[in-house]
Amino acid sequence: MNKPQSSTEVDLKRINEIVSEYSERKWALIPLVQEIQNEVGYIPPQSIPLIAGALGLFPSQVQGVISFYTQLYTHPRGRKIVRVCRGTACHVRGGKTILKLVKQKLGIEEGQTTEDMEYTLETVACIGVCALAPNITVGDHVYGHMNPKMVEQLFKDGGTGV
Numbered sequence: 001m002n003k004p005q006s007s008t009e010v011d012l013k014r015i016n017e018i019v020s021e022y023s024e025r026k027w028a029l030i031p032l033v034q035e036i037q038n039e040v041g042y043i044p045p046q047s048i049p050l051i052a053g054a055l056g057l058f059p060s061q062v063q064g065v066i067s068f069y070t071q072l073y074t075h076p077r078g079r080k081i082v083r084v085c086r087g088t089a090c091h092v093r094g095g096k097t098i099l100k101l102v103k104q105k106l107g108i109e110e111g112q113t114t115e116d117m118e119y120t121l122e123t124v125a126c127i128g129v130c131a132l133a134p135n136i137t138v139g140d141h142v143y144g145h146m147n148p149k150m151v152e153q154l155f156k157d158g159g160t161g162v
């Protein structure tokens with residue numbers, strides 16, 4: 001994935017080039033939106049009419065498919081995705097406090113991205129390593145047995161600890 005772009009600096013020229021490669025191929029909606037997301041970091045809302053026009057679909061059909069798949073995004077995301085587990089094992093071992101502290105450190109709520117586009121914060125139902133609860137992931141890395149001090153370390157000076 002290339003660097004995330006804010007909605008004000010969307011490269012519509014590049015998106016048009018990608019879209020034109022899929023012209024009139026209705027079946028290609030998923031690979032097309034995936035390619036745009038890989039290239040731009042997300043699927044800018046202003047690209048939806050372009051996609052619909054090229055594939056002979058209604059914009060609402062394109063939007064419907066994008067909304068259906070949780071791994072497709074219509075807003076910019078941070079370079080690192082922070083996922084705090086809200087599953088039972090993590091919850092009973094202080095996951096709620098960890099989430100609160102991560103929110104405070106990053107200054108964002110769930111689903112939001114820091115202004116510098118460094119982090120997007122999400123919660124997940126289970127990371128799959130319940131024995132290490134409470135857990136969070138930052139990018140591909142799992143951090144187990146989280147405690148307030150570790151949150152402080154991980155996101156010290158806006159995240160230089162990660």
Ligand code: FES
Pocket residue numbers: 085086087088089090091125126127128129130131133134135
């Ligand atoms: S409940 Fe948190 S990792 Fe499974």
